[in-house]
Amino acid sequence: MKDLRTHLFLAVLVLASTPVSGVLPRPQQQTDSGDVFSLGEEFQFLAVGVHSTPMLQNAFDRYRAIIFQRRKPDGAAPALSTITGCDVNVTSDVQVKTLTTDESYELHVRAPRLFVRAATVFGALYALETFSQLVRSDLSIDGTVITDKPRFAYRGTMIDTSRHFYPVTSIKMHIDAMAYAKMNVLHWHIVDEISFPYESVVLPQMSLDGAFSPKHVYSIAAIREIVEYAMLRGVRVIPEFDTPGHVSRGWGSLGVLTQCYDVKTGAPTNFGALNPTLNQTYAVLSTLLAEVRDVFAPEAYIHVGGDEVPKECWQSNPQIASWLHEHPSVKDFAGLETYFEQRLLALLKAQGSSYIVWQEIFDNGVEILPDTVIEVWKGGHGGDQWLWQTEMAKVTGAGFKSVLSAPYYLNYIAYGADWINYYSIEPANFTGGAAAESNGLIAGLEACFWSEYIDATNLASRAWPRAAAVAERAWSAETVTNLTDAERRLHEWRCMLLTRGINAEPIGTCSVNAQRVGGPTLQQWCQYQVPGYGGYCAEEWDPVYSAPWDR
Numbered sequence: 293m294k295d296l297r298t299h300l301f302l303a304v305l306v307l308a309s310t311p312v313s314g315v316l317p318r319p320q321q322q323t324d325s326g327d328v329f330s331l332g333e334e335f336q337f338l339a340v341g342v343h344s345t346p347m348l349q350n351a352f353d354r355y356r357a358i359i360f361q362r363r364k365p366d367g368a369a370p371a372l373s374t375i376t377g378c379d380v381n382v383t384s385d386v387q388v389k390t391l392t393t394d395e396s397y398e399l400h401v402r403a404p405r406l407f408v409r410a411a412t413v414f415g416a417l418y419a420l421e422t423f424s425q426l427v428r429s430d431l432s433i434d435g436t437v438i439t440d441k442p443r444f445a446y447r448g449t450m451i452d453t454s455r456h457f458y459p460v461t462s463i464k465m466h467i468d469a470m471a472y473a474k475m476n477v478l479h480w481h482i483v484d485e486i487s488f489p490y491e492s493v494v495l496p497q498m499s500l501d502g503a504f505s506p507k508h509v510y511s512i513a514a515i516r517e518i519v520e521y522a523m524l525r526g527v528r529v530i531p532e533f534d535t536p537g538h539v540s541r542g543w544g545s546l547g548v549l550t551q552c553y554d555v556k557t558g559a560p561t562n563f564g565a566l567n568p569t570l571n572q573t574y575a576v577l578s579t580l581l582a583e584v585r586d587v588f589a590p591e592a593y594i595h596v597g598g599d600e601v602p603k604e605c606w607q608s609n610p611q612i613a614s615w616l617h618e619h620p621s622v623k624d625f626a627g628l629e630t631y632f633e634q635r636l637l638a639l640l641k642a643q644g645s646s647y648i649v650w651q652e653i654f655d656n657g658v659e660i661l662p663d664t665v666i667e668v669w670k671g672g673h674g675g676d677q678w679l680w681q682t683e684m685a686k687v688t689g690a691g692f693k694s695v696l697s698a699p700y701y702l703n704y705i706a707y708g709a710d711w712i713n714y715y716s717i718e719p720a721n722f723t724g725g726a727a728a729e730s731n732g733l734i735a736g737l738e739a740c741f742w743s744e745y746i747d748a749t750n751l752a753s754r755a756w757p758r759a760a761a762v763a764e765r766a767w768s769a770e771t772v773t774n775l776t777d778a779e780r781r782l783h784e785w786r787c788m789l790l791t792r793g794i795n796a797e798p799i800g801t802c803s804v805n806a807q808r809v810g811g812p813t814l815q816q817w818c819q820y821q822v823p824g825y826g827g828y829c830a831e832e833w834d835p836v837y838s839a840p841w842d843r
């Protein structure tokens with residue numbers, strides 16, 4: 293009994309001393325008042341503005357659970373002024389997030405009630421997240437005023453459910469982590485050559501032929517559930533249906549793939565990219581993408597890929613050759629790609645969709661609609677690590693909105709604290725970058741997770757907390773670059789994820805990180821050791837495990 297009490301006492305001590313080094317991503321402005329308050333048990337959120345939406349009420353419930361889970365005011369804590377609740381004033385009824393949504397908020401931490409003001413419910417969600425990160429484990433909180441808004445409108449992650457399949461629960465977990473990092477776009481690369489798990493109602497043969505198995509599918513109901521779940525957390529879900537390349541499984545029965553031929557023997561071989569010369573191709577795309585637009589509503593954007601189109605197959609096909617002969621205005625295979633993209637984008641526009649494409653569409657000189665968003669993905673690694681700068685200069689110089697993912701391919705992993713490599717890339721560091729940013733032509737950043745080596749067993753640990761380094765780059769001011777400070781916050785944010793049920797991986801220990809060239813010395817690093825900093829979390833990951841003989 294005595295032992296147990298000692299343990300409890302120690303546990304309380306550790307919890308009570310859990311530090312708060314600051315919010316991640318770092319807010320634009322924060323002024324502490326020097327007061328310390330404590331949250332009362334009676335604490336309640338209250339919508340005081342004209343706009344109290346179900347979305348806001350839902351967030352109140354979530355954050356009350358997050359803040360008060362397993363925490364009780366500690367009897368030993370000093371008597372502090374008590375905060376009894378939080379008044380939230382949302383001043384507009386915007387409920388759909390776009391690239392121009394006002395995501396700003398103000399948070400006043402003061403007694404007897406906190407105060408939040410936000411132009412939209414989405415700003416209010418971020419205020420609640422910030423508040424939840426400021427509360428210590430003993431329910432005390434420092435008085436402060438935070439005025440905050442994101443630097444970039446698009447703060448995304450990309451997941452790939454073609455190369456491996458993720459159950460819905462793991463996607464929801466990922467969305468939660470995104471919301472904790474104030475990220476707001478899930479780019480869902482839902483299908484590709486490897487499998488076609490999108491279960492269409494209008495074209496059911498696509499997943500019947502293309503999914504790994506009848507179990508490995510996302511039904512329309514499941515997708516709507518994910519879209520709704522994400523929207524409640526301020527995250528848009530943008531689906532990607534990559535064309536005309538990266539198609540194989542799922543498309544075979546529709547008569548839209550190009551038959552490739554052996555150039556020497558003239559014998560038919562495999563099937564390649566979509567055949568841009570067939571009207572059937574556009575009929576299928578029109579049917580499919582109209583359904584997709586509806587299933588992912590209210591999101592208007594669809595990513596239609598356009599990367600890595602292998603033209604050899606088109607070149608080998610005699611039917612395409614004769615079509616080109618009959619259509620002299622389409623001069624060559626680059627022209628054929630333009631022809632395809634123009635018909636595709638016109639079709640999307642007619643359906644009320646907006647479009648994002650990979651950079652090749654721009655690189656190949658395809659004449660595209662001026663409202664196309666271009667995703668820059670090449671030249672972020674190895675010997676090519678700065679090539680993205682030239683591309684960003686060209687894309688934004690031509691007046692297109694861009695999303696930068698090239699230097700944020702987080703599916704690459706390396707020994708050591710590799711988050712620093714991503715954190716240190718300044719996205720406007722290219723010729724004309726500052727002007728492009730102020731003209732809104734850098735829509736934002738995206739951390740990509742191609743899933744050759746990822747499935748639900750390691751999505752959370754590979755993505756988090758590393759993607760939060762990209763989240764801070766996308767949200768915080770350009771001047772927020774102090775690695776030591778970021779490291780402390782990232783460590784604590786990762787421990788926070790564990791308490792919220794997400795198995796985010798450690799970012800190192802003081803001895804490992806101290807070896808970084810130019811980084812803090814071992815002594816500097818370890819002096820910030822709020823208990824165990826770098827080495828452990830106050831509440832370690834404790835997996836729910838059930839061995840076969842225990843089930």
Ligand SMILES: *[C@@H]1O[C@H](CO)[C@@H](O)[C@H](O)[C@H]1NC(C)=O
Pocket residue numbers: 340341381382383
């Ligand atoms: C909410 O904010 C609006 C706009 O600033 C203001 O007019 C209104 O009085 C505020 N309401 C409350 C209850 O604070």
Ligand SMILES: *[C@@H]1O[C@H](CO)[C@@H](O)[C@H](O)[C@H]1NC(C)=O
Pocket residue numbers: 571
């Ligand atoms: C294919 O569609 C184009 C454009 O709508 C049209 O001009 C052409 O006649 C169609 N071809 C066939 C074979 O239906």
Ligand SMILES: *[C@@H]1O[C@H](CO)[C@@H](O)[C@H](O)[C@H]1NC(C)=O
Pocket residue numbers: 678681716717718721
């Ligand atoms: C900007 O890019 C250059 C390479 O073009 C690189 O050497 C430099 O470190 C970058 N600066 C920042 C602040 O990212």
Ligand SMILES: *[C@@H]1O[C@H](CO)[C@@H](O)[C@H](O)[C@H]1NC(C)=O
Pocket residue numbers: 774775776777
């Ligand atoms: C960086 O952050 C650390 C930890 O917060 C702080 O001690 C240090 O002074 C900061 N460095 C600079 C240059 O601001």
